Amino acid sequence: MRKKIIAGNWKMNKTVGEAVELARELAAKDFDSGRVQVVICPPFTDLTAVQETLQGSRIELGAQDLYWEKSGAFTGQISADMLVSAGCAYVIIGHSERRQYFSETDETVNLKLVAALQAGLNPIVCVGEMLDERQNDETESVVERQIRGAFAGLTAEQAQKAVIAYEPVWAIGTGQVATPDQAQEVHGFIRALIREIYGDAVADSMRIQYGGSMKANNASELLRQPDVDGGLIGGASLDAESFWAIVKAE
Numbered sequence: 001m002r003k004k005i006i007a008g009n010w011k012m013n014k015t016v017g018e019a020v021e022l023a024r025e026l027a028a029k030d031f032d033s034g035r036v037q038v039v040i041c042p043p044f045t046d047l048t049a050v051q052e053t054l055q056g057s058r059i060e061l062g063a064q065d066l067y068w069e070k071s072g073a074f075t076g077q078i079s080a081d082m083l084v085s086a087g088c089a090y091v092i093i094g095h096s097e098r099r100q101y102f103s104e105t106d107e108t109v110n111l112k113l114v115a116a117l118q119a120g121l122n123p124i125v126c127v128g129e130m131l132d133e134r135q136n137d138e139t140e141s142v143v144e145r146q147i148r149g150a151f152a153g154l155t156a157e158q159a160q161k162a163v164i165a166y167e168p169v170w171a172i173g174t175g176q177v178a179t180p181d182q183a184q185e186v187h188g189f190i191r192a193l194i195r196e197i198y199g200d201a202v203a204d205s206m207r208i209q210y211g212g213s214m215k216a217n218n219a220s221e222l223l224r225q226p227d228v229d230g231g232l233i234g235g236a237s238l239d240a241e242s243f244w245a246i247v248k249a250e
């Protein structure tokens, strides 16, 4: 049985004060940590304050990106060790917004994935097709290229620590959620690909989250799909009640 993982990607939202307020509301909520794992990923500037606010809570902390070098003259960048020292257990890698606006490639995703694993972080690796790629029937080839690129050179032991987030780009922030069948089809494809590359043990244990306009009113049906092991939530994670409704969705 794979434990569900619900992660909130706050993107570039929340000042320190706002972040602490939201984290405080979330930390006060109760959940069955045997059934679901909850992670929140605030901006870098909020990490330390949110980590302090989460003390005593079972909610885990994640970051939205990292740089692959360990330290040095890389102005503006944040290393994996820095994230660990700020209390992060997770890091999102290769989000489509980073691919679209910040020149992220399959090669840089691979470098970041290796750096995260070396530092002991749990990576959430994002993959997903653009609308025109889906319309041209290229969804599987795009997702396969992204996964093979991200995991290039990684052993099964390393790969099994990763979570994959399938996030169709056309569904992110648009309100146009993938249907449960569409999501299951791609999640099943991803699991079969992981099985081909790494074998049964990794494929059966790896969590594959869905992301893209997941909300309280569509979460249950998506999460009921056999290969959907959680959600990566953007917009709906910015409000405690809407995020928690997804955490509680069965």
Ligand code: PEP
Binding pocket: 009, 167, 171, 172, 173, 174, 175, 211, 212, 213, 214, 232, 233, 234, 235, 236
């Ligand atoms: C995301 O950016 O990872 C995401 C899923 O966003 P939203 O839920 O707003 O579509």
